Structures are given as structure tokens and as C-alpha cells.
Amino acid sequence: MEMHKAKRVEITIEAVMETRLTEALIKAGVTGFTILPVLAGSGRSGQWSREGQVSRAGGMINVVCIYSTRTSGPLLTAAFAVVSPHRVVSVRIVKCCAQSGSLK
Amino acid sequence: MEMHKAKRVEITIEAVMETRLTEALIKAGVTGFTILPVLAGSGRSGQWSREGQVSRAGGMINVVCIYSTRTSGPLLTAAFAVVSPHRVVSVRIVKCCAQSGSLK
Amino acid sequence: MEMHKAKRVEITIEAVMETRLTEALIKAGVTGFTILPVLAGSGRSGQWSREGQVSRAGGMINVVCIYSTRTSGPLLTAAFAVVSPHRVVSVRIVKCCAQSGSLK
């Protein structure tokens, strides 16, 4: 299996923003991402937990997106346009490699 | 706590392949891994979500495996033998460190 | 968006230890973390799965904590004090970057 250099962005964002973020990513030509559920967390806006919650308002999701180092510009711009007015966002970039072809 | 250099492989694979992958890992001598649930995702085979699903066919899991840099060969070979015919796989390797003893 | 250098610690720990760990983190001045659910895993104490479980004893959580490289000392000390007597802990440190302001 050939490995390529790639970037891995991880965005922790309110669950209600999911569709907006994924639509922005797809519009920017980024079609590969994975969404992990989040149980609980803490940040500047305090501590929270999903236990017993009904509303989607009180929860986050974790969007992981791996992309080739060449396409970083548009991805970040698209994602950040959605993400920036929200206080509850963390973006992390790590160097990594991924199976050829699964990146865009 | 002493830190060692290690690799971190993250495999996003269909939930139905879980047993096959973990059995391959264990056979290859890799006994440490963690499986995270995945809510939704998008890739070459389109967008999907676990909401309301009953079948395990329409979902992925996230298998994270940390191992010492010396044992990388057999691990990757074993994992990839299971993983390669499946279109829905992403492998990422990152440099990291882990508590001594929890690696193999 | 400005990026800063940061560290990312990922701790896989028994679910029953959640409150103890987060309280230790908060006491150490670390107020940003995200807790992911874990479905199943394997380590020195064997393989396990959350399927059908009622007790919290048989499960793990994944605590991810991103912090600026300058504050690593107290964080690790606080976390490890809680974590060390437990056999089921994996700590990983990776280099990464995060949105300014969300770190502490």
C-alpha cells in the first residue's frame, strides 16, 4: 500500500452545524470525511454532557477530514467560513499519510 | 511516565468487517486497539449516516491501533490483507508516543 | 485563522474514572477537553465490547485534550496522577495546531 503525505483536520463543532459544515466541505470539493459522536466535553463555554439530552443544541460532533497537502487552501477556507462565528470550534492539523485515492 | 516512539494507525472500515480485522490484528500479534463508533461519513461511495439504521451494512467503525515503531511491518500487512479489497478504508500513520508496556 | 503549536493528549481510560480524570484536569487549569465514546477494545486485560452492557465497569472512554506546548507539565502530572494506578491507560502525544484561544 502506497502512502502519501496528507493533512488531517479535526473540527469539534456543535451538532446542529453538521449539515452546514458538510455542505461547505462538499462545495469546496472535499468529499471525504468521517463524523464521530462526542459524549461530553469542556471548553470556554463550560462543561456539557449528552446524557439524557433530547435537544441537539447541547452537543458536539467531531469531524475528521484527511486531504492531500496540495488542497489545503480551499478546504480550510470553506470549513472556516462556517466555523468561525461559532465559539466552540477546535481545528487541529497533523501530518499523516493515507491510502492513495481516498483523498481529494 | 516514560514515553516511547510509536505509530498510530487509524482504519475506517465497514462495521461488518470488525471481527475479521481484529482477528487479523490479533493473529499478527497486535493485541492493543480501540474501536470508536462512527456516526456518519462521506467518501467515494457516497454519504451515509447511522441515524435510524438497523442493518450493520450501512456503517463504519474507526479502529485505532498504537504500536511500537519496530513492529510496523507485520501489523500493516495483516491489517491490509483484510482491508484492501474494501473500497472504504483510510489508513493514517502518525508519529506519537505511548505509555510503556501498552504497546506490542 | 491563526494556528499555534500545541500538544494533543489522548487518554483511553475506564468510563468509571471519567469524573476523577476531568476533575483532575480542571484542577490543573486545563479546561478544554473532548470525550469520545469507545465501542470496544483490546489490551493487556483482554478484549471487551460495550454491546448489551449495563454496567459502566466494562467500558472505556477516550479523552482528547489539546493544549499549548507551554502548559504540558502540569497537565500531564495531573492526568497521570489519576491515570497511573490503572492498567488500562494509553497516553499519546502528537504535535498539532489549534485555533488560537481554545487552548489553555
Add this chain to the structure above:
Amino acid sequence: MDSILSLAAQNLISPIILFFVLGFAAAFARSDLSVPEAVAKGMSLYLLFAIGFKGGASVAAHGIDETLILSILAGVVLSFVLPFIAMALLRVMTGLSAVDAAAVAAHYGSISIVTFVAASSVLSTAGLMSEGYMVAVAAAMEAPAILAALWLVARADAKSGQGGGMDAGLLREILLNGSIVLLIGSFIIGGITGQDGLDKIASFIVSPFQGVLCLFLLDMGLVAGRGLRNARHLLKPGLFAFGVLMPLVGSLMGLGAGLALGLSTGGVMLMMTLSASASYIAVPAAMRVALPEANPSIYLTLSLGITFPFNLTLGIPIYLAIARAITGG
């Protein structure tokens, strides 16, 4: 007054209230008792499905009342007007910023479906009927308050480019949010299939209803208690007072509307309860998108930690006593 007290006492020792109190107390004692998110959501789907369907079947049984449309219109107007009153009270009683105040105001214009359900169950214990379409009024009151709040923000703070973002996507999300769709959908299906349909599923949506409500209120108590414990430092006296005063003010508006419409005693009491209750499901989700600068701890703590318990324990018997005294029901 006497009857209010005895009714309140009787209400307080009903299983549903006691389970709410149990959850509240467990959260404050930091017990690890908790209901999984999926189970809590499952119960809320059940409750919406059941009350929607029963409302529709009741409309089918009693015929479409001429006041149905008027009542729905009244609900829309109340939901749109209440945030303005809430806003005015908040500016006087608290030091909240315009954005935070508007976000809170949106919650009080909208409604809490669980408060509505609890009020209905108090009604039936008291042997009173109500108009089946009050469920539709409840659904109609969910959304207008959100628009009012965004308008308030835009007015208060015309320069801040960020706040008050309302676009087509958000509007669709608000109008088609899951609870409205399920409530209205079940209402219509109940209306179409009528008594026949109700007979088929009565042993699912009628008989076990009270029991599910007990478990659900246990969870609400846990969530409300945990939220209040985490955010108690936010609860300035002014905010606390608002959380108790505003439902009373709202209930009086609802009383006026109910009387004007000529509703039954039970209908008037439900209209008061709807106006008095504050949302904690649909509106918080909309606020996270539309007013991300507003602090969620404030509006959630107020609506879920103060007003919801107040309505559940004291408000509902008060509204019932007033409705009875005035309509003579």
C-alpha cells in the same frame, strides 16, 4: 386560594412530579444515575407521537371546531408577541446583553411540550376535557418566537454583522424541525384514521403513557438538575426572578386569548400553560445556529432549570385554579 394550595399539594405528590424531583435531587447529590441519550430521545419521540395522534383522533371524534383556526392564529400571535414582553422585562430586571436577552426571550415565546403534556395529565386527573386541537396550537407556537427574537437582535444591534443570521436554510430547519413534524404529522394521521386508528394503537399510546412520562420526567429532572448545578454561578437574583415572573405574565396573556376564543375550562388552562412555558428543545438548537454569540448556559438554565420546574410544580395548579375560577368550570 385554598383550592390552589390543595391542588398544588395534590399535584406535588403525583408520580410524574415525584420522579422529576427524584431526578433533580439525584443530579444535585451527584449520583451517576443517567438515562442514555438514545433512550431519552426515544421517549420524546413516543410522547410526541402519542399526544399528536390522540389530539388528531379527538378532533376527528368531536368534529372540527369553528375556533380551531382562530386558536392556531392566536397561538402564532402569542408566540410572536411574548418575546417582546420578555425582552422588556429582561432589560429591566437583568443585566444581560441584547443578544443574550433576545435568545432568552425566544425561549419564552415558544413552548415546552412536556409542560403541555403534564398539564394535560393534570386536567384528565381533575376530570376535565379540553379541545383536541390544542396540540396543533402547541405546534404552531414553537417557531414564531424565534423570528421575533432575531428581529429583536437585528433592531437592537443593527451594526453587528454576525448576530441574527436568518437564512432560507435556518427557516426550513425551524419550520421542519423534528418535533414539529412528528407532532403535526401524528395529529393529521390521528385525524385521518380517527377512532379506528386509535383503537388499533391505544394499548401503545394511551395505557402506558403515564408510565413513560414518569421515566421521561426522571430524565428531565436529571438534566435540569445537572444543568442548574453546573451553571448556578450564572443565576443572579434578577434572572431567577425573571424565570418565575415571566411564566405568570405569559399565562395571563394566554388566559386572555383563551377567554376571547371561548375555549373550555381545560382549553383555557392549556392556553395559559403554553404561554407560560419556555422551550428547551427546538429553540436552543435554533439559537446555536442563529445566535452563536449568545451564551447557551444562560438560556438553558433559565428555561430548563427554573421555569420548567416552576411550571411543573406550582404553575400548573395555579393556572388550573385561575381557569376554573374565571370560566366557572
Add this chain to the structure above:
Amino acid sequence: MDSILSLAAQNLISPIILFFVLGFAAAFARSDLSVPEAVAKGMSLYLLFAIGFKGGASVAAHGIDETLILSILAGVVLSFVLPFIAMALLRVMTGLSAVDAAAVAAHYGSISIVTFVAASSVLSTAGLMSEGYMVAVAAAMEAPAILAALWLVARADAKSGQGGGMDAGLLREILLNGSIVLLIGSFIIGGITGQDGLDKIASFIVSPFQGVLCLFLLDMGLVAGRGLRNARHLLKPGLFAFGVLMPLVGSLMGLGAGLALGLSTGGVMLMMTLSASASYIAVPAAMRVALPEANPSIYLTLSLGITFPFNLTLGIPIYLAIARAITGG
């Protein structure tokens, strides 16, 4: 013809169909209404448990019919043969690759347990009985189609080393998949404990059954609608036509088998429904393992987005009318 139409109309306004339509419409309108995965799975466990147990208890009550074994055998044969017919139709009507066509064919040989449940509930509304062991026939029809499809792939594409991978592990997974085990296990337990056992748990598995089915079909509507919306670009006219034609063809094969076995009117109708229905739980999971090159969007969209709604709304009343007309029941 007239009776089919009126039956279809009557079927269309039953609560279970209307909730399916509600879910379907909500998904198309992009409402955020959704059922948590755990709740959906819990409801499916409940349905399998209930129908298995009731089937077994009914066999215990009526004695083991001499045609039980023959019916199960007929089911196995039908499940194995139907994929070949489906494959032939697909090669004529669509441009699918051999692997994609075989994967689709496997779904149509196997069965949809929810379609079976909906048909049973239409039967009981119509006041017709059926053989209790039809549940066992349903379970027996789940797996053979998968083997047929893998054989089709191996034949069509003997050189491609990858496709059609069947090993001992996969065979065990298919035969012991959760829904078969629960269905057959509950059937046997129902048979052992008989009427006594049924009396003990009737208020769990009999009375609330229709209500749970409504909620479950709401979820099925949401999932089917969302799938269809995401994959509508795949739906060429040929594929769409296959999704409607194949269940009719299947139902005729089931009709033949049911008549040959001498089943009751209800039994014939259920045999038709089983043959007409397409799997969307067990077979997709097996295909992901055995035929990873097949595109899941195609087979899921066809079976869940086209054939399932077709059977639920039009197919079932058609099969009932035909069964009645021919058996004179």
C-alpha cells in the same frame, strides 16, 4: 379490480402506512426528524421477538401441520431460485455490471421481515388467519439467496479473483445472523411455552405491537426517503421498473408455491409477500463482506427505496386480492 382498489385505499389510510409516508415525506423535505440508531435497533429486536414468539405459540396451539416441513423447503427453493430470475431481468432491463446485478438479485431472493409483518397485520385486519409457521418460512428464506448470488458471480466472472468470496466465517455469519437467530429462537420458545407463555407476555408482545410498528415504519420511511434522496441520480428508468416488476414476478412464484402446498388464503398471501419482498438488513451486510466491489447505494436504494414502499402500499393489497380471488377465501 374494484376490490383491489378499495383494499389498496383502505390499506393506504391505515396508521402504519401513513407513518411510513410521514417519514418518507419528512426525509424528502429534509426535516431533521430522526430516530436514534439504538432505538431503531431496539424496535427491530422487539418486532422479531414478538412475531417469532407468536408464530411459535400459534403452532403450539394448532398442532404441527403436516405441510410445515414442505413449506419451509418451498421457501428455501424459492429463495434460491428467485435470484436467477432477478439476474435475468436485470441483464435485460438495466446496464448493471455482473457483480452489481448479482448483489441486487440476492436481495430479491431473500425477504423483508417488516413487509411480512405489515402483511400479517393487513391479514388480521381483514379477519383472515394464517399458518403460524410462516414465520419459520420467512427465516428459512433469508439466506439461500445469498449463496445463489455468490454462485452467479462466480459463474459470470470466473476470472476475477476478488468477487464472490465465501468462506466458513461468512457462511456462519449468514446462517447465524442476529435476526435469524432471534426469530427462530423466539419461534421455538413460543412453541415450547405455548399459550401459557403467550399469556404471560401478551401485554408486551401483542397489545402494543401495532403502535411499535407505526413508530418503526416512521423510521423506515425516514431511512428509505433519505436513501432515495441521496441516490436518486442512480435511479435510471430501467432500475426503477425492475424495482416494481420484480416483486410482482416474485409474488406469482410465491402464489404457485402456496397453492401447491395447499396453504390457507392467508398463508398463500404471506408466501406471495415473502417472495415479493426484498431484504434490506441481512443481505446488505453479507454483500459488504462477500461482494465489496458491488455498489451498496444501488442495492439499498432499490430494495429499500423502491420495492419496500411499493410492497407496503400497493403490493400487499394486490397480493391479498389475488390470493382471495384464487383460493376463494
Add this chain to the structure above:
Amino acid sequence: MDSILSLAAQNLISPIILFFVLGFAAAFARSDLSVPEAVAKGMSLYLLFAIGFKGGASVAAHGIDETLILSILAGVVLSFVLPFIAMALLRVMTGLSAVDAAAVAAHYGSISIVTFVAASSVLSTAGLMSEGYMVAVAAAMEAPAILAALWLVARADAKSGQGGGMDAGLLREILLNGSIVLLIGSFIIGGITGQDGLDKIASFIVSPFQGVLCLFLLDMGLVAGRGLRNARHLLKPGLFAFGVLMPLVGSLMGLGAGLALGLSTGGVMLMMTLSASASYIAVPAAMRVALPEANPSIYLTLSLGITFPFNLTLGIPIYLAIARAITGG
């Protein structure tokens, strides 16, 4: 003896046991049948809610028995004493380390609420009554065993600084753990609202109870079977023998206590069952915090994989037969 055997046989073919066996067998056959964690937790909340409430309502109906307090005290003492006996047996019969043995001992002092529920349902099938407050005794027996075990560790291994960590936080967690809070809370609410309250929610907590219990025991069978399969290499003959012997020893202690308290036949049998049963929810969680060096596979496999199935299938009919023979009930 004869009556024990026929009772055991009768018990073995009840739906709840058969569903446990189904789950156990499915796990051993490596079927992928599984119950989502959230659904399993939801069912356990339901069971605790229902038995607590019914126990409280029964106390309200029959009046507070003078032996209530004494029975609870007896339960506390039993729970504290049983670990010492278990520890002694373990040191003789097995080669476990002090820490592992103490962790196992804690489980056998505490109780399994599902075993209690299964025993109650066998009682009611046999037409026997029992004291409603036995639910409170069950709750009181959950925690003392944990303290006993920590004391055992501290004594056995005074030097090892790590083990046996008991602090205020852990004590609160143990005493306020979710299942105790829900059980006692529901018991109190059942006591306050009495028959009235029970009437309101009976169709939720009484009629469907047996059915939910079947599904829950299916899950318990799956979890126990999977655990046993994964950890069968740990099961030395000595450990296995302990897992069968210890419940019998415990039941005799419970018998003595029940007779001394003058409980009814049903009460004696429940006291025996509580003493015989081993925890697999609250104690394992406490052990992970307090004795992290103890191997969870050992204590979970013993209590859930050996003792729970033993009690469910053979133990309960034995305890009932003994209680009947001695009390003449």
C-alpha cells in the same frame, strides 16, 4: 427432592429462562445478535423503576411491617459478612491473589437485582406473596460488601499502598450509584402515591413487565455467554466450583436470617436468593475504581458467567423448595 426437580424443570421452560439460554447459546455460536448498550440500559432502568415502585406501593397497601427495619438491618449485616466467608472459601479453593479474591468476595456479598426479579416472578407464578419491602432490603445489600472487601484487602496487604483505595468520592459513588438511587427513589414514590399511583402507571410497569424481562434476559445471556467464551481459559475447576458452592452457602445464611425475622415463605425465599446472588453491575464499577489491580475478567466471569446462570436455572427452584419445606408455605 422430587418437588425440587419438577420445579426446576418447570422453571427451566419458562420464557424468561429460555430467552436467557437463547442468548447464551447465540453468544457461544458467535452469532452477531446483540442488544445496543443504550437499549440494555433503558431496560435496566425500566426494571429498577418497576420493581421499586411496586415494592413501595405494596408496603403502602399492607402497612409498614414491624420487621421492615430489622430486615433491612439483617440485609446490611449479611452483605458485610458474606465477603468474609467468600474470601475464606476462595483462599482454600482457588489460587487467586489477595486482591483478586477480595474483589470476587465483594461481588458475592452484594446482590444481583435481576436474579431478585426472576425469583419474584417465580414466586408469583407459584402463587406466593412476599413482603413488599424486600426491594428495600435488596437495595440495602448492594453496598456494604464493597466496604468489607476493601477492609479485607487492607488487612491482607497492609503494605501495598495502591490497593483498597477508599475515599469520600468513592463512598458517595457507591452509596449514590444510579441503580440504588432509582430503586430506592421509586420505592419511596411508590410508597407515597400508593395504590392510586400504581393504578395510573400499572399498564406500564405491571403488564408488560414479564415481556421486558424476557428481552433483558436475552441480553444478559448474550453478555454472559460472550464473557464466558472470551475468558474460559481463566476458569480453573476451583473457581468454577466456588461459583456454584458460594451461592448455596449464601442462601443458607439468608435462610437463617429469613427464619429469624419470621418472614413469609416468599420473603424467606427472596432473602435466600439475595444472599445467594452476586453483583455484576454496581460492584464491578466500584472495583475498577477502588481495586484497579484486580482482574475484571475473573470477577465478571464468575458472577455473570457462572453464578448468575446457576441461580437463574437451578438455584431459584432449590431456594423455593427449601423455603417451602421449612416454613411449610
